[in-house]
Amino acid sequence: MVTAGIDVGSLVTKVVLLNQDKIMSNEVLSTGVDIEGASRKAMDAALNKAGISLKDVESIVATGAGKKKVPFESGQATEVMCDTKGALHLYPSIGGIIDIGGENCRAIKCDADGNVVDFALNDKCASGTGIFLDAMAKALRVKPEEMGELSLQSTQDIEVTSMCAVFAESEVVSMIHRKMPKYDILKGIHKSIASRIFGLANRILLEGKIIVIGGIAKNVGLVSILKELMDSELVVPEEPDIVGALGAALLARERRA
Amino acid sequence: MITAGVDVGSLTGKSLILKDNEILGWSIIPTGPDSSETAQETMDKTLKEAGVSFDDLDFIVSTGYGRVVVPFSNKNITEITCHAKGANWFFPSVRLILDMGGQDCKAIRCDENGKVTNFAMNDKCAAGAGRSMEIMSELLDTPLNDMGGFSLDIQKKLAPLSSTCVVFARTEVLGYLHEGTHKNDILAGACEALADRVYTLLKRVGIEGDFVISGGIAKNVGVVKRIEEKVGLKANICFEPQIVGALGAAVFAREILEKKAKKKKG
Amino acid sequence: MGSLEKLMDIFENPQKEIDEWKKDGKKIVGHRCLYVPEEIIHAAGMLPYPTFGTPEPISKADSYFQPCACEFVRNIFDLSMDKKFDFLDTMVLCNTCDAVRHLYNMWDSYIDSVPCYMVNNPQKMYDESGIQFYLHELEKFKELMEDLSGTKITDDALKNSIELFDETRRLLKELNALRMRDIPAIAGSEFLRVSMASMLMPKEKANLLLKEIIDEVKDREIKDGDGPRIMLTGSVMDNPTLIELVEEMGGVVVADDFCTSTKYFWYETKPNSNPMEAIARFNLERSVCGHTHPVSNRYDYMNELIDDFNVDGIIYFNIKYCHPFVYESATIKKQLEEKAPVLILETDHSLSGLGQLKTRVQAFIEML
């Protein structure tokens, strides 16, 4: 049975096509403003890669901030649910999940049987989310994909004091001009965000083996700081950003069966 | 005597030179990364314009959030105190001042000598400060100058911004644009939100007496008009609201010298 | 080194005092309020130890307390989770504010290493039925202390303890009085350290040091001591950072009203043939804290401070979500303003956003 999961994030849309429990194909592209269009494009691209057409897909579950705007979904599910399904599919036993996305940050706690026992979502403040990192990347003229790597070369500690993402940006700009090394500034930025995420995870006392997913999970710099902060095992799957979509696809299959 | 005031704000650096009670010159430049350099640059610019040399300056007072790092200043005074003084110079009858800068907004009450009697400041959140307006102007690519005007010319109806966070507002704005909402209506929403926030500040210090708005956002008619409606007072705005702080600083510099002179005599 | 330095040093690292006390097996009873009857603890041969917070940000506590409990209490709980208070043999709280009530619930349920006890004090002062109720509670507390220490608490022991603690209060008050001068003999930040140090160390030792300090400083004049005279009041203040900030901005902190200083020593125990009743009356006829009723007495006490130390400006320091004082600041602002201008600073216990605080404080001082 072929099923699909589509995760329409605030910044990025992800699609995963599943045959039984094997991934046929997946697609990741930016959401932009036209959510409907973006989801269509992503789905078509994934279908092409898999060489099948929409009618071959028996069931599609949509998740993510824009899930309600997906025209072709046959069901919806929350991000918490899909993240957990996806993560459990990749790792049989986990203690919890941290999903760091564009505008959202989630911490999820699971019990031995993979039930969600607790979770926490970020509040209305952007400090501690991907969009903040993106802004910083722009200010520092580096690609979001590179900033993690760079920050690892840091040799000295810099504190980014502003709590506010906006003010932090101006703070960073002035650091740049004060000729502070990029990677030290990056380290500082990552530290401030990591501490926010750590706080979120702390609200539900995450422990044990923790899977870090969402696009930001690809940021090795951030993850390494998180590792230092939390005294538990952090694991980043190969493609952390599609775990949610994968979970959605798995749900689609479950709901059919 | 010749005195100078330097106001190193979060977004712009301003300086102003005063001969006794007459403004010789002033300048505004964007705040560079290094506050002390910024101070230096704007000072040089102003000196040129005023046609005096640095050594002619008898006393220099620095203000603004970068006030402590101005290398050549003889004394630093907070922007709150300076804006009151400056506003009092332009409009001696003023009793209530609203300074709307890039990082923070301040509501200030003062007496007939421009001495602060009470004040309130907004919190550590960019929502409710000038910076948020800049973000909007980038998003909607509308020059800061025009935002206010456009925001008053509502096409359909004001598009309210639900997210307090400027950063998240971005997505909301893009959403509006996608739905075909007119730029002006979104701008109206942004100005309204800002006006709302500063209104609470004003209420906290108490609204009465002649009213002055200073700081860069005073140039944003959209925000100003909305504030005026809320407080029910006409806002006085001097020809260059961004220099009010620097002016106040220069006036203080003069007064300090005058005091010193008195001391010598008596 | 001089006695002043000695106390400063004890303030910086109290651990030495703790080890010193514990080394021959004597017990320590922690508490978090000046309404906890320290004398009873001392009379049982144990050290009453006021627990203070640290400026560190909260970590574990955030999953136990919602962020809307005052940060001070969350900070104390955080430290206890990190076993920082494990040197205590028991922890004693009393009925002061909603936050402490919950601290009691939390400590009771989650901190196994140190038992927690609540002395149930009335919040209504000058009320005979309240005193009767309180005496019952004190008796229970006395028994608990006797069991814990294994020593019977005699009336004489109690009387001695009362005399000893009053001596400390008297000396602190004497030293504090040196701040009334036009140019104080001791800086606010110094005094807070002295006061907090003498609160947490054995009083026998503290009293000796305090006597010496008074001699040391009585002819001193602190530098820049002629600036605007500031009084600090509000929520608990357990580190001198804010006071130092005010001093740095040119203010002279001549008076403060905190349970870490003036509140602790402003009043003395009234003589009474029955020491338990003396203690009860001391605590219930002393309306210095934000939780007590009637408030009129507290207002009188504050006005007394403002006059005695002839204060030019008042800074009211509010820890976010500190209900007693957040309400009070709104209620008495007008009354205080008749005496002197008031600046209300609302921030967290860890004083985040120091830059903004600076601007506010400096502007306030310029205003005076």
Add this chain to the structure above:
Amino acid sequence: MTTKVTAPGKKNLETTLEISKAIRAYYAGVKLAKMEGKPVVWSYGLVPREIFHAAEAPVLYLEHLPLMIGAKQLSGHYMQIAEEEGFSRDVCAFHRCFLGCSVAKEREPYLDKFFVSPDLIVASNLPCMSETKSFLYSADYHDAPYYFLDAPINTWGKDVPEYAIDYFAGQLQGTIDFMAEKGIHVDWDRLKEAVRLSKKLVELWREIDVCRRAVPAPISSVDGLTAAYPLIQLPGTQLGVTLFERLLEELKGKVERKEGVLEDEKLRLMWFGVPPFYNMGLLNYGEKYGAVVVKSMVEYIAGGGYDPAILDPDQPLKSLAYKALIDIVNPTAENMLDFIVDAVNDFKVDGLVGVVKRSCGLLPGYMRLAKDTVYENTGVPTTIFDLDGLDIREYDDATSKANLDSFIEALLASKRR
């Protein structure tokens, strides 16, 4: 600026409408009394209201106005006024709302129908500090004499020692004397009668409670919250008893006919913390998943959570003191936690929704304890998120619903296993 996402709650009881009428009638009476020049009392919290009824004193209970203001979605406006008066946003939303309304230059005509200024104020420090503090301000503002009813906090659980009861009973006597000075006289026999009626009221409430346990749940907490009014407002009155008798009748009928809020009930939730009075519809939100909010802890504050047997009409003051001291919100956790665990078992609750009203000094403090205790004793999970029950400006529809969606989905999933 929240865009309109809020909705009123769905009610399906006849009697709750009657109850709302009765409440409005009560406050109309208070307004009338004021016009006739009778002294009006302000009070709140766990001040035993039997005393006021026994004196036929017109009383404006603080919770009333904020609840109406909340329902009318005006809370933001009036809180703003209080904040301009210098009250920080940390101050309890109920009190901010009330203060704002009481000092406002002009009020909505609708509210003016109910607002009366106080001639005397009786405040207790139960359940929380906010009350005594904010009433202090009002006492100043309206210069009305103020009596502080000091309640020791309950460190004893269910068996409160005699000396504590005596202390509180003494305070109650003090209240009575205080009111007498102002010309409000408590008739002793009336007081005994009031305690008898109060006992009856709670006995009825218990029967009602038993009915509500039925599966499918005959009513949701939206009705429950209105139903609880008499418990809080009318203890010691015949009216309260009558209303509850009717309520019981109606419920029994529903239960017999197996009428439920939902035919196919999948999940039973319990609400912990202050529900969003400006958006009671949120309590129905789960119903699209087959999830019913069967109970809300708030319905049991101030009298709903104790054994009526402790009330002895011949010892009115002691009885009322006892009742107040063992109330579930007398802030040491024991009684509260017992209550919640029992509730979860009796009502076959599948999940607890704990909402944190940041400005509340009391309820958020229980959240974590309740969560852990319930989980240990019953295995039922709890979700905790920020939601201010009164301050509509703080309300974030998306986040609240995201939390509910995720929680309910997780519950359904683990149920399927």
